[in-house]
Amino acid sequence: MVGGLVDRLMRSNLNLALRQRLDELESASNEPTAIAAGLLRYSLAIALVHDLLPTGRSVRYLAVDGEEIPTLPNMDQELIESALTAASDAIAEESGETESGAVIVPYVPAARRFFLPQWIAFDDQDQLLVKSISEAEAYLASMQGFVRFLHTAVGLAPYMVADEIYQQKRYGMLGQLINQGRALARYQTRQMMDTIKRRAAAHDLNRGLSLSLPYFDDQTLEMKIHPFDVIPGGRVMFVPAFVVLAARKELAKVEQDTRLDRSTRKHLLAELQMIASEFETTTQNNS
Incomplete structure (x- = not known):
């Protein structure tokens, strides 16, 4: 009921x-x-x-370069055990070594630095810890649902903002959600760069190129897309320098975009710089 x-x-x-x-x-x-x-x-x-919301680990996050919301796990903090994720707790991973096809293993250290390790899809190097991007997106949706539950509770009873359990769960999940949302965006950006290189090698980019750059908005707490053109439609031979020029042009635009809050803008700028640097290296290697 x-x-x-x-x-x-x-x-x-x-x-x-x-x-x-x-x-x-x-x-x-x-x-x-x-x-x-x-x-x-x-x-x-x-x-x-x-x-109705699970109790997570006791965590402490660090704020990056003065950001308002701490999102970076303290790498030096003691991994305080909680009832949810004690050392004896484990998750199942597929393995051919057992009759059931599964072996019980503990959460990886990168996941245990967060509030709810079972929803961690990326480590601190943006390496995928789960089997697919769709699984990572499902984890992100679960974290967003967690935060919506908290917002619903406060909308119903505003005094809940002073509740200690509310504060613990909000702090733990908000930092985790933004951290993982940004990691997902960076991972997808790297996939996009690999696709561009693959299509360029196959001479499949000579009729124009537009990019849809994913990023995580830490105000709306959702993935968004920043679209921009690299090569206009038409028969133009692709060269990596076009990507560099387009990314630098977008860097200048985003720096002046007051619609984005400071931390989201910084995250998006870092992705654009990553694209520019990657294809600048490609241009130098081809020269």
Whole structure:
């Protein structure tokens, strides 16, 4: 029953309607009705934050270059064991060595530096820790859902922002989500660069080239696309220098784009610089 109610709560229209109805009931002249409405509001918010969201590890993140939201795991911190991810806890990975096709292994150290290791898809070098990009995207969606649960609880009962468990879960998941979202964007950017090189080698880029650069917006907490043209449509022979010039042009534009917050802009600029540097090296090697 509680689970079904929470599922309905996550729908924005019903969430708003419930808040409005609870506001009306708490303002009622009938004191028992007002008290009951307040208790219901409190119970729902507590259930969302305390009971329905998993408890993660005790973590501490570092803020990168003065960013407001800490997202970088403290590499020197002691890996404090929690009931969820104690040393005895494990995950299953496929293996041909057992009859069942699985072997039990602990979370990798890179994952255990985060709040919920089971949703970590990339290590600190952006190496994929799971079997596919689709699995990494599913993990990201789970983290986004976790944060939406927290937002729903605060929308229902604003005083939950002072709740210690809420603060712990918000801090732990927000840093993890942004870290992994940026890692996914960088991984996809490297895949895109590999695709460009492969198509260039096959002479398959002589009719124009436009790029859709993925990046993670840490204000909306979602993946977005920054599109730009490298070569206009037409019969133009591709050379890597075109990518360098286009990336540098976009660098100048993004630096002046006030629609992006400082940390998101920095993340997107780093990706553009990565593209420019990669194809600048390719140009030098070909000269």
